[in-house]
Amino acid sequence: MARRMGTDGMDPNAELSATRAALAAEHAAVYGYGVAGAAAGDGGAAGDLRQAWSGHRARRDALARRIRDLGGDPPAAAAGYALPFEVTDDSSALALAAELETKVAAVYADLVRASGGDARREAAIALREAAVLAARWHGRAVAFPGVAEYAVPGDPAGRPEGDGDGNHTAQARPPAGVATVPGAGFGQD
Template sequence: MTIHAPRTRPASQDAALAAAQAALGAEHAVVYGYGVVGGRIGEKRRAEAREAYDAHRARRDALGRTVRDLGGKPEASAAAYALPFPVPDEAAALRLAAELEDRVAGVYGDLVRAADGPLRREAAAALREAAVRAVRWRGGSVAFPGLAERQAANGSSEPAGSTADTL
C-alpha cells in the first residue's frame, strides 16, 4: 500500500499568491482613489488621470486572473477606502495621485521579490509604470520608487501586509 502525502503548493507559490493578493488589494484601493482624484483634478490633467485610472483597472483585472491561476480566490473590492488626507481641491488631488502611485509601487516591489518568471516581469513593469506616474504627478522623483515610501509607512524595512480598506 502506498500512502501519498497531500498535494500542497510550494512555499514560493504561496508567497507569490500572497503578494499577488496584496497587489490586487492595492489596485482596488488605487482605482477607488483615482475616482476621488478625477473628481477634483483640473481640466488640464483630467486625461492623464483617466489614463492612470484605466491602467490601474486593467492591472486589477489581470491580477484577479493571476490570483486564480495561482490557486487563490481574488479578494473583492471594499465599498470604500480611507484616504490618507482630505482632498478638497486640485492641489490635494495631485498629491493623492502621487501618493497612490508611490504606495502601489511598494506593493509591486513585494510582488517582484515573491514571484518569478512572467509574473515577476509583469510586477516589475507595473512598478516602473507607477514610479513614472508618481514622478509626473509630483513633478520630481525619489531614489528607489516604492522602497522609501514603504519604509516610512511601516516604520521599518519589512514589507507591509494587506492594503485592504486603506490607500
C-alpha cells in the same frame, strides 16, 4: 512542514500572498483615482488622471485572473476607502495620485521579490509605471521606488515633512484607528 517550491524555485504561497496584496492596492488605487478625477473636474490633470485610472483597472483585472490561476480567490474591493486627506481640487487630486502610486509601487516591489518568470516581469513593469507616475505627480523621483528601506521617513517623495510648499503629500496620513488595506496605505470604511 517543508515548503513546496514552484517550478521556477519561487514559493507559490508567497507569490499568491503578494499578488493578493497587489490586487488590494489596485482596488484602492481605482477608488482613489475615481475621487481624484472627480475633484480635478475638467481641469488640465483630468485626462491624465483618467488614463491612470484606466491603467489601474486593467492591472486590477489582470491580478484577479493571476490569483485564480494560482488557485486562490481574488479579494473583492471594499465599498469605500478612507483617504489620507481631503481631496477637493487639482492640487489635492494630484497629491492623492502621487500617494496612490507610491503605495502601489511598494506592493509591486514585494511582488517582484515573491514571483518569477512572466509574473515577475509583469510586476516589474507595473512597479516601473507606478514609479514614473509617482514621480510625475510628486514632481520628483526617488532612487529606489517601492523599497521602504531607502525611503525618507515622513514622505515617499523624499521631501522633509512640512516643507512649506503647500503640497498635501508631506502631511498625508491615514486616519488614526482605521484599518488599512494591505499595501495600499488607506483604510476601509
